[in-house]
């Protein structure tokens with residue numbers, strides 16, 4: 623069995639999973655949510671998770687760590703029972719700086735909003751795991767967040783098309799982009815997106831920056847591999863477009879956005895070397 627598979631027998635499952643949430647319950651137990659590749663999000667009761675084993679100290683289950691899980695699925699919509707767990711990977715580098723931690727916690731918030739119980743999410747799980755490793759190493763925090771957002775939107779079936787104008791399908795080489803349109807689920811060109819008769823179209827967000835739209839187009843095309851690097855201001859503008867789309871989709875703002883847009887994030891983006899190979903031109 624591959625480590626990413628979910629193996630089920632008689633209501634008992636073996637899988638790997640990343641901890642998305644944990645609450646202490648009583649003196650020694652925890653209620654824990656995991657993201658698993660085969661069964662989506664699962665909510666477990668981990669009885670005695672805080673109880674010290676025969677040797678060593680009580681460990682409990684950590685947020686943002688990867689575990690090997692053995693659990694019993696419940697039939698009536700109540701919590702699954704965690705029978706056994708062991709940590710496989712802890713992404714310790716995430717705790718080394720505020721910028722890395724913010725990206726990791728934002729990943730958790732995205733997964734909690736875009737995945738469901740009993741829904742296969744193998745591809746998204748793979749991207750999440752990849753990004754956690756990348757964030758823990760302090761690499762490409764800016765574009766990594768964008769790639770994770772795009773993967774979550776793709777899993778949800780609502781990833782916008784940035785390759786051309788969503789209305790006339792015209793290329794960005796001929797007419798520059800103007801606005802992102804939530805109803806159309808894409809960017810409109812200057813001809814289609816500008817106000818008509820002095821009135822702005824509803825549900826639109828400014829998307830004038832060609833480099834941001836080009837970056838989103840590249841990231842949406844990218845399937846695995848090294849990914850593309852980006853200039854900091856293009857990555858920030860691209861993030862704003864994606865987050866506008868997510869806010870219209872979910873009908874709410876995500877809690878980590880204010881931290882993402884804060885100074886740690888801006889600093890880490892500013893450290894990216896402009897003009898390095900793979901930078902998308904303006």
Ligand SMILES: [Zn+2]
Nearest residue numbers: 787790811814
């Ligand atoms: Zn157009």
